[in-house]
Amino acid sequence: MKIIHLKYPFSDAGLPTAVVLALGFFDGVHKGHQQILKVAKQTALDQKLPLMVMTFNRHPKEVYAADHHFPYIDELSEKAAKMAENGVDYLAVLNFDQKFSKLSAQEFVDGVICQLHAKTVVAGFDYTYGADRNANMEHLADYARGRFAIKCVQKQELNGHKISSTKIRQAIQNGEMEKAAALMGHHYVLQGTVGHGLRNGHKLGFPTANLVWHSKKVLPKIGVYATRVLVDGKWYEAMTSVGYNVTIGDNDTIFIEANLFDFDEDIYGKPITIKWYKYTRGEKKFAGLAELKKQLEADQKEIKAYFDQKQK
Structure with a gap:
């Protein structure tokens, strides 16, 4: 797997010419994330394209909420290792700074998704992008304007509750290590x-x-x-x-x-x-x-x- 570090705006020089692109922060690469990666990998195999995951170098809360003590489940090296285990070919790590946080949804789609040459985008049902109120999966097709296909992966649950990185962090902080393992799958x-x-x-x-x-x-x-x-x-x-x-x-x-x-x-x-x-x-x-x-x-x-x- 190749790791690519990017800072917006970026050139498409050196990037693959067409990819299946999975979007998310993927902290912990938990069971919900694994389902997104499974769908994305199968799509990439079907389309005979490499699988790229686009994530950020820091959690958006560090910028939006000025939370400089945000606790992470994974370091980037750990996240990258898990991505490789899930068959990812390229891990694009985008620098998330104040300038990037102010992008509109259309700017995100034009300058990030399309610039990465996405032919199909795969993301979870609750993925958001850009500063607009309606920058969600429901409206992604409006911003895509037919330039790429979209696959939305529905909510993944354990015992009737949504699997999330937030719940995993809380479980770890509460000493509930068996619960954290059940949510992550490791x-x-x-x-x-x-x-x-x-x-x-x-x-x-x-x-x-x-x-x-x-x-x-x-x-x-x-x-x-x-x-x-x-x-x-x-x-x-x-x-x-x-x-x-x-x-x-x-x-x-x-x-x-x-x-x-x-x-x-x-x-x-x-x-x-x-x-x-x-x-x-x-x-x-x-x-x-x-x-x-x-x-x-x-x-x-x-x-x-x-x-x-x-x-x-």
Whole structure:
């Protein structure tokens, strides 16, 4: 898959001469998104054209609502990997800035969709574009003026509720990792490198990998989780805490610390991926390190039992 970075207005030089174009922000590439990509891919195969996905480098809310702390499910690299897995040939990443946010619907269609040489556009039923009030899928044909075909993918639901990136972010922030996984079709992950922590876990016999993560990723709520951690190409079961280290008096800094089971290697500075499965308990303040160690032993026992049950 080829990634193309664009800034409006852009030249069509170097772009494919005809594509099936899927539109959306696609944060999380959840089950609803996957249906859009499935329809778009089949259309591309039927028409013998490459499949292009057009997305933005930042969520529109960062511009429209000046929300500079908007939490993302995926980094661009993660989104790109999922696109490649879904058979996308080109990922066009358009810079979303103040100037672009003011485009009219007609300018968006003329200067983006047509400039990308779309022969068929595929998008979800609630996709919007441009600053006009009626810039929605219902009116896209009016702006298209016969220059491309349109396929509208209807609402995708789970248990009678619409699948959305917003609901997934809320589930992660609430610690509902199993719900997030059901909506996405895959478990939530956080990637980063192992940094130096306070080494209190090491003193207690539970050494932890302290994750240094991308600052804009949505964080699970404070507590302890059953996780798996990828190190050097191998997955390890683990218990991971998200918290402030209240027992030792640090109430300001959030730490994400993973204790990998059956693992004893120095991995400082290495990249790791944490895959989140289940919230097991909230953060507690203990009377001392001895009480904390007793709780960690109980946590490890519970989480090992959880993974043993999942494998049956």
